[in-house]
Amino acid sequence: MFELSPAGLAKVQKEMKRYETIESAIIPALFVAQKENKGWVSEDVVRHLAKVMHIPEAKINEVLKFYTMFNTKPVGQYHVQVCGTLSCHVNGGPALMQHICKELRVSLDEITKDGKFSVSRVECLGSCGTAPMMQVNDSYHENLTPESAMNILRGLS
Numbered sequence: 001m002f003e004l005s006p007a008g009l010a011k012v013q014k015e016m017k018r019y020e021t022i023e024s025a026i027i028p029a030l031f032v033a034q035k036e037n038k039g040w041v042s043e044d045v046v047r048h049l050a051k052v053m054h055i056p057e058a059k060i061n062e063v064l065k066f067y068t069m070f071n072t073k074p075v076g077q078y079h080v081q082v083c084g085t086l087s088c089h090v091n092g093g094p095a096l097m098q099h100i101c102k103e104l105r106v107s108l109d110e111i112t113k114d115g116k117f118s119v120s121r122v123e124c125l126g127s128c129g130t131a132p133m134m135q136v137n138d139s140y141h142e143n144l145t146p147e148s149a150m151n152i153l154r155g156l157s
Ligand code: FES
Pocket: 083, 084, 085, 086, 087, 088, 089, 123, 124, 125, 126, 127, 128, 129, 131, 132, 133
């Protein structure tokens, strides 16, 4: 059963005081909880946050299911999110994604056998001028080629 660490709980409580409504603290609270739950938000996490924040689980689920930056399934130690929106799409994004999946021997939204990587296609990551790009955990990598992306990923393993 998931429970926030004392430090995580303090962060969520601080966010709850920051805004006029508790609902406004859902996004920061989800970020804290996701980080403490190996990169994803389970039903247990939602239940715990609802209890801590004194709001219905449905309120948290509305936010959780809307934003792709929250993972509702387990992810690898390194979660590779490849942008699939227009600028990245026309600048080599599909080939980039295909190459990464092939090299890591994993399908989209799956985790490698060793648990190290998972790969997802996401919407615009906000750096269209430097397409194609990917996000790996909290790091952003731009102007990628299939080779440069794999060099980055190999450097992590
Ligand atoms: S389209 Fe890929 S970062 Fe915007």
